[in-house]
Amino acid sequence: MREKRFDAVRFVFKPAVFLLCLIPLGLLVYNFFTDNLSANPISDITNETGTWTLRFLVVTLSITPVRKMTGWSSLQRFRRMVGLFAFLYVSLHFATYIYLDKFFDWPEVVKDVGKRPFITVGFTAFVLLTPLAATSFDSVMKWMGGKRWRMLHRLVYACATLGVIHYLWLVKADTQRPLMYGAFVAVLLGYRLWVYVRNKAAKARRQSAQNAVVPNSELFPRLSNK
Amino acid sequence: MAAAFVASGAVAPGRLLAHSQDRWSRGRKGPYDTDEEVNTFKEITTYNNFYEFGTDKSDPAEYSQSFKTSPWTVSVEGEVKHPTVYNLEDLLKPYNMEDRIYRHRCVEGWSMVIPWHGFPMADLIRRLEPTSRAKYVEFTTLLDPSQMPGQKRSYLDWPYREGLRMDEAMNPLAFVAVGLYGKALPNQNGAPLRSVIPWKYGFKCCKSIVRIRFVRTQPATTWNEAAPNEYGFYSNVNPEVDHPRWSQKTERRIGEFFKRKTLMFNGYADQVASMYTGMDLRKYF
Numbered sequence: 001m002r003e004k005r006f007d008a009v010r011f012v013f014k015p016a017v018f019l020l021c022l023i024p025l026g027l028l029v030y031n032f033f034t035d036n037l038s039a040n041p042i043s044d045i046t047n048e049t050g051t052w053t054l055r056f057l058v059v060t061l062s063i064t065p066v067r068k069m070t071g072w073s074s075l076q077r078f079r080r081m082v083g084l085f086a087f088l089y090v091s092l093h094f095a096t097y098i099y100l101d102k103f104f105d106w107p108e109v110v111k112d113v114g115k116r117p118f119i120t121v122g123f124t125a126f127v128l129l130t131p132l133a134a135t136s137f138d139s140v141m142k143w144m145g146g147k148r149w150r151m152l153h154r155l156v157y158a159c160a161t162l163g164v165i166h167y168l169w170l171v172k173a174d175t176q177r178p179l180m181y182g183a184f185v186a187v188l189l190g191y192r193l194w195v196y197v198r199n200k201a202a203k204a205r206r207q208s209a210q211n212a213v214v215p216n217s218e219l220f221p222r223l224s225n226k
Numbered sequence: 227m228a229a230a231f232v233a234s235g236a237v238a239p240g241r242l243l244a245h246s247q248d249r250w251s252r253g254r255k256g257p258y259d260t261d262e263e264v265n266t267f268k269e270i271t272t273y274n275n276f277y278e279f280g281t282d283k284s285d286p287a288e289y290s291q292s293f294k295t296s297p298w299t300v301s302v303e304g305e306v307k308h309p310t311v312y313n314l315e316d317l318l319k320p321y322n323m324e325d326r327i328y329r330h331r332c333v334e335g336w337s338m339v340i341p342w343h344g345f346p347m348a349d350l351i352r353r354l355e356p357t358s359r360a361k362y363v364e365f366t367t368l369l370d371p372s373q374m375p376g377q378k379r380s381y382l383d384w385p386y387r388e389g390l391r392m393d394e395a396m397n398p399l400a401f402v403a404v405g406l407y408g409k410a411l412p413n414q415n416g417a418p419l420r421s422v423i424p425w426k427y428g429f430k431c432c433k434s435i436v437r438i439r440f441v442r443t444q445p446a447t448t449w450n451e452a453a454p455n456e457y458g459f460y461s462n463v464n465p466e467v468d469h470p471r472w473s474q475k476t477e478r479r480i481g482e483f484f485k486r487k488t489l490m491f492n493g494y495a496d497q498v499a500s501m502y503t504g505m506d507l508r509k510y511f
Contacts (some may be wrong), residue, residue, distance in 0.1 A: 038283050039273035039480045040336055103484065116471060122334075170471065172334070173381040173452055174281040 017078055021085040024052045025092070042100045049093035050069050050122075054167065054181050056086035057160045059190040080136055083156070087133040094126050118169035125162035157192070160185045177185045228463035249342045250407055252327070258399055259327040260493070265338040267407045269480050274414045275332065276433055277382055278367065278374035286414035289375050295418040295434075305360035305440040312419055318404060320353060321345035325408065326401055326422070329493045330465045332429035337477045342422050343405030348396045356392070364389045364447075365421055365432035382448055388432040389445040389459070390423065391501075398423055399497050425494040427461045458511040462502070463492035467511045 025189050028048050031037050037044040060083040067075040113123045132153055135141065143147045164185050167178040250264040276286035281292075298314040323343055331337045351363065369385035371377040377384045394400060401422040404411055411417040416433025423430045429449050439445075449457035456470050465475045465488040476485040491498050502510075 039269040040283070040478065042478065042483075043336070101485075112473070118471060172281075173277070174379075176379070176380070 009077055013074075014078065014081065018026055018081060021056070021082065025089070042096070046093065046096045046101070046176055049089050049096060050167070052159075053090040054163050056082055056089060056157070057163060058181065058184045058188065060086055060156065061160060063192050065188065067172065084133060084136060085131055090126050091168065092127055094123075118166050121162050121169065122166035125159045125166060128162070129159050132156060132159075157189055161189070250327075253325060256324065256326065256365075258497070259325075260329055260339060260433055262327075262329065264327060264341050265480055270338060270340055271407060271412045271414055273338075273480060275334075276376075276385065276414055276416065278376045278384075278434070279414065280376045281381065285376070287412075290413035293373050293413040293417070293434075295413065298418050298436075300419070300435060301437045302354050303437060303439040304364075305357045305442060307355040307357065317350075318419070321349060321406070322412055326403075328399075328401070328422060328424040329492050329494075330422075330424065330428055331477060331488065333429055333457070333461070333469060333474075335472060335474070335477050336480055337488075338480045341407055342401060342403040343408055343411075344401055344403035344419075344422070346398060347400035347402050347421065348398065350402055351395055354438070354440075356440040359442050361392055362389050362441050362443065363392060363395045364437075364439040364445035365435050366437035366439070367432055368436045370435045382452055385436075386432065387445065388421070388430055388447045389441075389447050390421075390430075391444075393501055394423070394498075397498060397501065399494055405496065420455070424493040425462055425498045427457075427463060429457065430461050440503045460502075460507075460510050462498075462507065462511075463488060464490060464507055464511070466490075467508055 028037075028045060032045070060079060062080045063075050063082065067073060085187060098109060102112070112119050114120065132155060135144065135149065136150060144152070164182040165179060167181060168175060171178060192199055232264055249266060252264075255261070272287045273283045273365060274286040275283065276290070279286040279289040296314070300314060300317050301309075301311045303309050314422060321344075326342045326344070329337060330340050356363070364478050365388050367386035368374070369377065370386075390400070401424075402419055403416070403422045404419050406412070406415060411420065416431070416435075419435050420433040421431045421435065444459055447457075447459060449461075450459055464473075468474050474488055477488045478485050489495075
């Protein structure tokens with residue numbers, strides 16, 4: 001029997017990327033305890049965890065297009081991990097809001113979510129991300145079946161869009177950064193739309209080609225009967 | 227730096243030692259001073275909104291270090307007896323500088339306690355002799371994109387303009403600051419001179435002032451023009467009137483963990499509320 005090849009993705013690259021994804025959190029914690037954040041560290045924690053959520057969502061959405069363009073199929077094996085890091089950072093973001101901004105004043109939180117459009121949108125994105133994280137196990141994926149699982153996980157498109165809107169609606173005047181994330185998300189979702197439309201058109205062409213064959217045989221029955 | 231000279235020249239010599247101190251050492255308490263703990267010099271000078279130097283809180287401290295505050299002129303215009311362009315030194319010469327420890331509440335929901343150094347705005351205005359037709363006063367910040375990198379981008383309509391009703395400008399709390407912590411005003415805090423209006427949200431203060439114009443009608447102001455439904459001309463601190471996008475009921479005092487309740491007129495109701503009697507503060511937010 002052939003010896004099993006060393007799985008570099010599993011034993012080297014995935015652990016490396018895992019550690020890489022923890023660096024923003026590590027830096028935040030380190031800077032917090034060494035007093036290297038701004039004079040308003042709670043605001044910094046809120047902003048940083050939010051920004052990193054958007055970044056991880058953009059990276060997650062980039063994996064499939066980049067894999068298709070480069071043909072490097074191993075990339076797909078990082079998608080779940082990066083996606084789950086987006087969920088880690090959004091959870092920290094949400095926890096910061098609940099604890100350090102609202103101090104578990106739930107009635108205030110409910111009012112905020114209902115009344116402030118940027119919080120409504122951000123909260124919705126967080127809620128929509130939760131089932132994606134919950135169904136990220138192999139066993140759940142198997143139980144759901146690939147088709148349904150993929151359908152559910154298209155929610156990430158909505159999450160990324162809502163995340164950008166959340167950012168755009170909270171800034172005071174300078175929309176440059178939210179628009180930059182918006183551009184990334186627009187390109188990545190636009191790519192998927194383009195692929196979808198192209199596939200649909202190809203399918204329609206195939207079908208009309210097939211349809212065209214049938215009437216031909218009907219038009220000239222004698223030719224085929226001969 | 228002339229501004230440093232001007233400001234420090236008026237400071238009691240002992241005060242200059244405040245340089246080495248992290249916390250402000252209080253002198254005799256003035257009638258308008260708050261007893262609350264003063265924020266550190268570092269907090270006051272590294273966490274700033276001064277969009278002329280960028281929109282991050284750290285940008286002003288980072289990008290204002292080579293900002294030139296000398297020579298500096300202030301043009302006094304409009305409904306005034308003698309429209310004049312003053313050299314900063316001449317404009318400041320007549321005043322006895324004093325410290326004022328004020329609360330400062332940002333519209334974003336954070337606050338600080340700052341020991342300003344300067345003189346009452348009313349003293350300045352009296353000396354400039356506005357005519358009886360002057361109903362409002364407008365302040366304008368320097369426009370110089372070569373020194374103020376934020377002005378190279380158009381997220382606000384430069385130059386920054388702010389305004390006050392005449393009685394507001396004459397209120398004993400309205401202040402012109404040329405320093406803080408007993409030394410010349412750091413560039414990131416609006417050097418060489420800025421207005422301080424402690425019962426209003428911070429953006430109502432105008433930094434690095436180059437023009438003071440007395441006018442008959444309410445002047446157009448920068449944030450009000452940028453988002454009229456969010457930033458009113460008055461912008462008095464008011465916990466009952468939310469910003470359309472966030473609550474103004476509470477604030478985070480820089481350096482504190484828990485949030486504080488925001489006070490009406492930022493705690494200065496006794497001195498200023500009478501100016502607004504009969505006004506619907508929801509309408510004139």
